[in-house]
Amino acid sequence: MFNFFLLILIYAGIYALMALGQNIITGYGGMLSLTQAGFFAIGSYATAILATRFGWSFWATLPVAALLSAFFGLLIGLPTLRLKGDYLAIATLGFGEIVRNVLNNWDSLTNGPMGIQRIPMPDLFGFTINPYKKYAFLFMLVITVLIAYLLFQRLARSRMGRALTAVREDEIAAQSMGINITKYKVYAFILGASVAGIAGSFQAVFTLSVTPGTYTFMVSIMVLCMVVLGGMGNFKASILGAFIIQLISYLPQLTGLSSVIPPQFKQILFGLILVVMMIWRPQGLLGRESNRYGKKAAKSKGGA
C-alpha cells in the first residue's frame, strides 16, 4: 500500500513536470496546446535510444532530451503562433499525433510498435537508482520538480511572466506596449516543451521500456486536466493537479477497490469526478495565482 503510494507520487512527479510546462503555455500564455504527449515522447525516446544504442548515461541524455524537445517546441511554436484558440489546439494535436505516428513507423530507429526495452537504470555518484526501490527515484524526481517549479515560478513573477500574461489578456494592447508577442509565445513553447522532454526522460528510466502506445493524445488531455483542475496560471496548482489526477486514477488500485468493482467503474468514477469537480470549482482547486501586486484575480474569468 505504501509502496503503491510511492508509485503514485512518482507518476505524479513525472506528470507534474509536464503540467508545469503546460501551465506556462496555457495558463500563462493563454494558448491551448494539446501536444505535451509529443514532447514527452520525444524526451522518452531520446533517453531510450541514446542509452540503449550508444550507451549514454541517463544524466547525459537528460539535457539532450530537454534540448531536443525544446527544439521541437520552437519548430512548432514558431509557425503555429499565427493560429488562435482551437485552431492552435488542432495544429498542436496534429503534431502530437505525428510524433507518435512517426515513432511507431520509424522501425530502424525506434523499433516501431515493439518499442525499446531494457533501458539502463540511472546512476548517481556510483549508486544505481533502481526504480523498484522507489525512494531514491522519488527523491531524484522531487528535486527535479522542485527546481523546475522554482525556476518557473520566478520566471513567471518577472517581466517574462507579466509579458506572457499581457499577451494572454490582450495581444493588441501587449504589442502596443512594446512586447514582442511572438517571442514570448515561442519562449513559452520552448520552456513547456523542454520540461515535458525531461519528464519523458524520467519516464523512460522509470518504466525501463518505452512503446509508442504510451504517448497517446490522452496523455496531453490528462496533462491539460491537471492544469485546469489545479487552477490555470498557478504553478503550485499544476503540481497539485498532477497529484490529484494521478491519485484519482489510481485510487481504486490504491484502496484495493479495483479488483472488486468492474474495471469500467474506475473510469466512470474518474469521469464523474471530473465533471463534479469542474462544476464545483470551474476555476480550479486553487484558482489562478493571485496577482502579485494586489488582490486575487476574480474567480470566474480568464484563460485560453
Next chain:
Amino acid sequence: MKELLTIDDISVSYGNIKALQHVSMHVNEGNIVCLIGANGSGKSTLLKAIVGQEPLVGGSITFDGEEICRAKTEVVKGEKRGRYLTTDLIAAKGIALVPEGRRVFADMTVEENLDMGAFLVRDENLIAERKEAMYDFFPILGARRRQKTRSLSGGEQQMMAIARALMSGPRLILLDEPGLGLAPLVIADIFEKIDMINKQDKVTVFLVEQNARMALKASTEGYVMENGRIVLHDVSSALLENEQVRAAYLGE
C-alpha cells in the same frame, strides 16, 4: 399619464461593491426621462437591472403594471420569494436597450445586425420598412450594409447599436450614452431623432448621458444619481437651472 416603468427601492451589488442602493424612480408613458451622474455612479447598472442582466438584492421593478423583477429577499405574502423574467422575456415585453459599449454582433453584417434587432418582429414587410428607415437616418450604415460590423468605426458601431434597438419597435427604449464617440453633428441628429420617435411613434425613452446639457434639453424629466443613489429628481428645465447640477454636471 400612465406609469410605464416603476423602479421600487432597488439595490444591486457586485460582490462588496454596492452599485445601487435603494433606488426608486418611475417613467411615465410617452415621456423622455434622463438620468445623469458621474462616472461609476451606477447608471449603467440601473439599466442592466431593468433588462434583467443584473440580479437585484432588494426591491422590485414593474413594467406596464407587471412585475418583471423582484429580489429574492423580498417578502411577499409572508414568504421570501424572488421572481424575475429573463432578459429575453423582458425584451419581448417591449423594452430595448442600447447597451454601454455597443455590443454589436461583430461577425454579422450591418444588415444582419438589424435583422437580429427585429428578431421578435414577425412581419417581413415591417422589418424591411424599418430597415430602410434606419438607412435613411444613418446613411453611412446604408453604405456599409453588407460589411461586417467588426470593421466599422467606433461611431458607426454606436449608430448601429441605436438602429438595432429601434428595429424591434419597442415601447420603452433605454439608451446608455447614445452619444458616445459620435461626431457633434450626429449627436445633434440623434437627439432630434429621439424626440421624433418619442413624438411620432410614442416610444417612451429613458436616457443615460454624460452630455448632461443635451440630455436635459431633450428630456422632460431628469434624475441625478450619485454613488448609487438618486439625489435629485425634477423636471428637466428646472434641473438645467439648478445650481448644484450646473456646477457638477454642466461644467460651469
Next chain:
Amino acid sequence: MGIAEFFQHLMNGLTLGGIYALIALGYTMVYGILKFINFAHGDVLMVGAYVGLFLFDLLRGSSPLGLWTIIAFFIAMLISMAFSAVLGVFIERVAYKPLRRATRLAPLLSAIGVSFILSNSAAWMFGTHSRKFNYPFDNTPVHLGDVVITPHQILILVVSLVMMIILKLFVDRTRMGKAMRATSLDQGTAMLMGINVNRVISMTFAIGSALAAVGGILIALDFKVYATMGTMTGLKAFVAAVVGGIGNISGAMFGGILLGLLETFGVAIFGIPTGLKDTIAFGVLIIILLVKPEGLFGKVEKEKV
C-alpha cells in the same frame, strides 16, 4: 497508378471523407455555438449506434432483406435520433450549463468526463466486443469497369450532402438558425434581442446529437458497433470540422471530405508507407491551417481596434 486504381482511391477517399463529414457536421453545430470542444460528441454517436442496432435487430427479427428491413432501419434510426437528442440535451443541462460563465476550458474537461462515463458505461453494459450492424439493404458492390462502389458508400455521401444542405438552410434561413448565430456571437446581447438562449442551446444540442446518431448508425454499418467507436473517428471528424472553419457548416463538410482524400491519396500517390497515413494527413492539415489560419471556409477578420 492506373486510371482504375486512381478512381478507386478517389471513391474510397470520398466515402471515408463522407464519414468524417457526417460526424463533423454535428460537431460543428455545437462547436459553433458554444465554442468548446464537445468531447462527448463521439460517445453520443456511439450510444446512437447501439440504440439503432438494438432497435433494428428487434424490429427486423429474422425477416430477409426487403422493404420491411428498410422501414425497420428508418424507424430504428428515428428513435435513435430522438434518444440521442434527449441525451445530448440532458448532458448539456447537467455537465455544461453550469459552466457557461466559466473559463473556456472548464466545459472541455467536463466533456472529457462525460466521454469517459458514456464509453465505459457502454463497455460495461454491452461488453467490449464489436457487434455487427447488418445492412438493411443489399450491399452488393457495383462494378463500374474496374472501379467498385457499394450502395452504402453512395448512401453515406448522399446523406452527408443532404444533411449539409438542410443544416445550412436551417442556420441561414430560419429564425432559429439566426438565433443560433446570434447566440454564438454574444449570448448576453442575443437575450437583449429577445432570444431565449437556453432554448437555442438545447436545440443546438438536440440537433447535433440527432445528427450524431445518424452518423453513428451509418458508420456502424461499415465499422461495426463498439464502445470506443466514437473516440478516434470523432477526433478526426473534429479536426476536419476545425480545418474547415470553426462553426462553418460547408467547412465541416469539405474539411471531412478533404481529410478522407488526404488519408487516401497522401499515401496512395507518392508511395509513402501507409503507416504514415496520419502523419501525411495531419501534416497537410497543419500546413493548410498555417496558410489559412481561420480554416478553409473561415473568414480572416483582423480585430479592429
Next chain:
Amino acid sequence: MILLETEALTRAYGGVIAVNKVDFQVESGLITGLIGPNGAGKTTLFNNVTGLDVPSAGKVFFNQKNITGFPAHTICRMGIARTFQNIRLFKELTVVENVMIGRHFKTGKSETKGRFLNAVNSYIHLKAEEEQIYERACDWLDFFEMGSMKNELAKNLPYGRQRELEIARALATDPKLLFLDEPAAGMNPQETDHLMATIRKIRDLGITVVLIEHDMKLVMNICDSITVLNYGQKLAQGTPREIKHNPSVIEAYLGKEEE
C-alpha cells in the same frame, strides 16, 4: 521640428478607402488634434502609424526615419505609445501591473534587445529589476492620482479611471509621442476638464501628443494644431480658431455652433 509625418498615407479595405493619400504632420512638443466625422479614418490613421495595421500605400516617418510597416512593438520601442478607442486594458491584472507592463522593455540590462541570455540575466537580477519597474509604475500612477487604486483589478475601475489608466500605461513606455484615441469619451464635463489639465501636464513633460476627439470643447481648448479628416481625406489643417471658422469643416463636421 516635425516629429512625425505621413506621406500620402493610404489604407484601403477592399472598396472602402478608409484613409486616402493623407499628409499628416505632427510638430514636436505640441498637442495636435485629429478630428472628423464618424468613419472619416482617424482611428485607421492611428493604427497605420502605430504598426497595428499596414498601409496600402504611402509612408510614415518618425524622427525622419521611415517606419512604414514596422511591427507595433518595434514602433512602441522607438517611442510612440497609444491608447485605444475601445479601452484595452489587461482587465484581470491590477492597476499597477498594467502600468508595469508598460515598463516592460524599459528595464536594466534588457534594454539591449531581448535574447534568451537576457532572460537568464534578468532572472539573476530579478529582484532589483522588479523593484525598479514597480517604483516607476507607481510614479506614473501618482501622476494620475491613482496611487490608492493600484491594487484594484483594472476591470473594476470606473470608466473614466480606466481611460486614465490606459494613458498611464502608455506613458510608462517613456514615449516621445503619445496617441490618444477619444480620451474623453464617456467622461462628463467636469472629468473632461480634469483630463485637459492632465494632457497639458503631459505635454509639459516634453511629450508630443496627438489626440482624436469628438468633444469640441476639449479639442478647441488644448490643441495647438488641428487636422480634419473627411471620407479618408484631409479636409483642413490649422489652429483651432481657423478650424472653428472653416466653412467646409462646419458643414462636414461641426454643424452650427451651439448656443
Next chain:
Amino acid sequence: QGGSEAASPKIGFIGPMTGDYANYGVLSNNSAMLAVAEFNAKGGIGGKLPVVLVTEDSEGNVEKGLSSIEKLSSSDKIVGLIGPVFTGVSFAVGERVQNEGIVMISPSATHADITSIGDFVFRTVVSDGLQGEVAGRYFFEKLGYRTIGVLYAKNDYSQGLYEGMTASFEAAGGKVTIAEAFNVGDKDFKTQLTKIRSANPQAIYIPNYTAEMAQILEQASQLGMKIPFLSCDGFSNPEIYNLAGGFTDGVIYVGPAKVKESPSYSKFVADYTAKYGVGPDSFATNAYDGTNILLAAMDKVYKATGKFDRKAIRDAVAATKDFPGVSGTVNFAENGDLVAYQGLYKVNKTTPEYLGTYTVVDGKLVQID
C-alpha cells in the same frame, strides 16, 4: 522472498480491461476466472484452500501495467501472475516480476524476446517467430504461393507475425511483393487493399486481431477482390464468423495445434460461452491453460511444503510436463517458451477445417499430424 502462509493464496491477472483493446483483456480474464472457479469448485488447493484471482486493468499501457503489478505484488502479495496480454506491457511487467520473483505466464505476448527477460517469465502462446516460420514455409511449400501481399497493423503482435512470416517465406524463395500497414484504431482499409489489389499478389496475409480482420475481409469483398486470404491465430476466435460471416470462406490460417479435435476443448468452449455469452479466442484458450498450469503448480508446492513459496511455484511451473491443456499438450522450453506446434485450418463457409499440424525444424517444415 515472498511466500505467504495458509490463507487463501492470490494470483493476479493483468490485461487491458478498458480502452481500445479491452476486448482482448476481457476475453483472457474470463478464462482465468473460469479456470479459478472450476478449480475452487473442486475444493481448491489441497482440496481445502480456494484461490483468489485478482484482476487489474493495464489499459494497454506501460504506466498502468506497472501500477497494476505494483498493487498485485505489494498489496495483494500474489504468488503468480497471468498476463499481461500485450508485448509492450509484458516487457515492463516482466522485468518487474523477475525482480520480485513472481512467476508470470502470459497467454498472448508473442514477441520473440519476452521470455529472455528471465527465468520467471513463461508463456502459453507461441512466439511470433515460430508461428511466422510455419506460416511462411507452409504458404510457400504446401500452398505453392510465390508472391504474397501483407496487410498488418502497426502493433507488436501484427508486425511481429508479418516479420516472422516474411523472413521464412522469403528464405524459402518466395517474395512478399507488397506489405501495407495501418495504424491501431483504423477501420478503413480500402486504401491499402486497393494498393495491394493493384500489386496483384497470389495471396494476402492478414495477421491481425479479430475485429480488424473481419473489417478487412468485408472491405476486400466490397472492392471485389478475389485473392485468397491467409491469416494467423487471431482467426481462431469464433467471433470472426459473427462479424464477417459472409466473407470467411476459403481463408487459410495458422492457429493452435488441433484444438478442435480435443473433447476438453469443446467442453471449455461450451462452458465459457455459457458463462460469458461470447466465445473464447485463442488467447483466451491460452489463458485458460496458463491459469490451470499455475494452479497445478501451486497445488503441488502446497502439498509438498504447506506454503506458497514464490520460487518453488516458479520451479513447479517450469517443471510442467505434458500438461493436458485445452489448446493441446503444453510443455515449456528451457527459456519459458511454449513448445508447440502449429495447426493449419481452412475455413469452409464459417467452419474451420483442420489441415494438419506442423512445426519447423532446422528450417524445414515438418508435419507432425
